[in-house]
Amino acid sequence: MAVRFGLLLMAALVSLPSLSSAQDVVARLKGEGLEERFTEEASVSGRVVAGVLAGSATASDALALYASATRASDDICVRVISRDGLYWSENTFTWPDGADSGVVPLEYQSRYRDQLAGYDAKDLAILGYEGDCRQVPDGPVLVAARGTDQQQPATLDILVNSGRSDTFAVLTNLANGPKTLACQTITAGRRTGYDTVCTVPLAETPDNGLLEIRIMRRRFDRMMPATSLVVHLPVNGIR
């Protein structure tokens, strides 16, 4: 009994530093105050890809990004838009040192927490990409997470503003060749922010941890210009 108690005590002492460091690892907001807006009138989004979310996302105001193995910048631009177009934010965060795996929460002190928590899992798009929002318009994308129960995701949801077209996600750099996935159109409710969900399974992924995706859109008889994005795949080791 005494031996078991001693082992438990030792385990608790060993785990203390890692717990405290996990709480400190937060992507800090760069600049003063969160740049966000919640209006009664819907804003119109102009981007094709509105967000890239882990399939395990839940309705919550706790926002986070999955860490990747490699990154070119310590700045991460995070754009958030709701499906109904009422909520919008664009802010740059500083990536914490040494956060190379697991989930990194964002220092997201929103004035509209209740409204954010009220959006369903796929009704809030988060797009986190490398770089400062004011300097670069896009870059390699980090997978976003919502909620506190953050598992290693089995799927990704790419939220697309398709302009009511038929949308396909082509995974271009898989070992067995390109794979085309049909995306699902959202029909219910307001679709000002985005209107399509492309669910990408993560069972088959490239070795370098970077998934290249081309979003193809077809409106009746004509193809619209394709949109390409590179997604940093989540690295195992949830904090």
Next chain:
Amino acid sequence: MEQTDRPRESGVKGWLAAAASGFGRVMGVAWQRGILIPAFLAFALLLAAVGALCEDRDNIFTVEATTETLSLVTSDEVFSQWFVGGGRLMTDPLASSDDSVLLPADTYLNISRGTEVTVQRHGIQALRIKLQNPSGPLGTLNSVEPLETTLGSWAVVIFEPELTPLILPFRGVLTVGDDVTSQVDSILLSGSISVLEQQWIRNTRYVAGNTTLDPGDRIRFWDESDGNGPKQAVVEGFIRVEPTNQERFTEALNAMQLIAHGAASYVQVQRLGSTGYQVYAHRWARFLYDPLLASLAALGAVLFAALEIYSKSREIGIHLRERRDG
């Protein structure tokens, strides 16, 4: 505090007893004042008004619109036979438009139940019909000439009615227009919604209201009659497609006109810049639009006015008599 040994009646029975007692007392007073018949009539009118107000009635909504886009999920194969002769058919969503197949001049498209159909047209350009049904076949193409093409789960037909207008009937779950956002190029241009409500007692209908639609509105019919929350109502209607050669016909703007009507609880209008609104026949509007109820309401007003005049005249008479008698 007054106490009684009699058991207190509760629920509906108690309310009925109280109402009967109140009615008896009011009628007693009316008898004493010599206004029993008018009071009884007024009470009957009030009762009829409450009954008419609380009664659930069928509403038929009619949407008349000029639109560049609409979509529907078909619920009836018999209704959904569309002429597409001479059109171009595409069945591969990832292929270029050059891969299209020219359909014979007498081709009809029979759309299967459950197929999602999107129709789009700008001005008097070509009519675009997109069919999607991930869970089953879209339908069949019928022509005297043998067709090698079969329909899978996705197809687009590009069609240009050159000389005569085209009527495309349908029955299904309908969405008219599209919610405005960037990259959307087809919207509802104009239109109106009117509500036909069942008349009181009789099986005829009257117009219970209408509203004008703005460009960019998105319209859907909802039914919540089964008590399990709102679900989209099945409606019937048709699309009139003006011919490409429009010099002999109507304005180019009215290139695709829609008439749809069906029983529903309300019509939801989504509008950019607002939360949208619901169009339905308000219960109070029955007194305005239902001819029978409007007549009853007018009769009630006249009766109450007569009662008031009679009552005041009686009071003045009593007062004058008291002054005369000293």
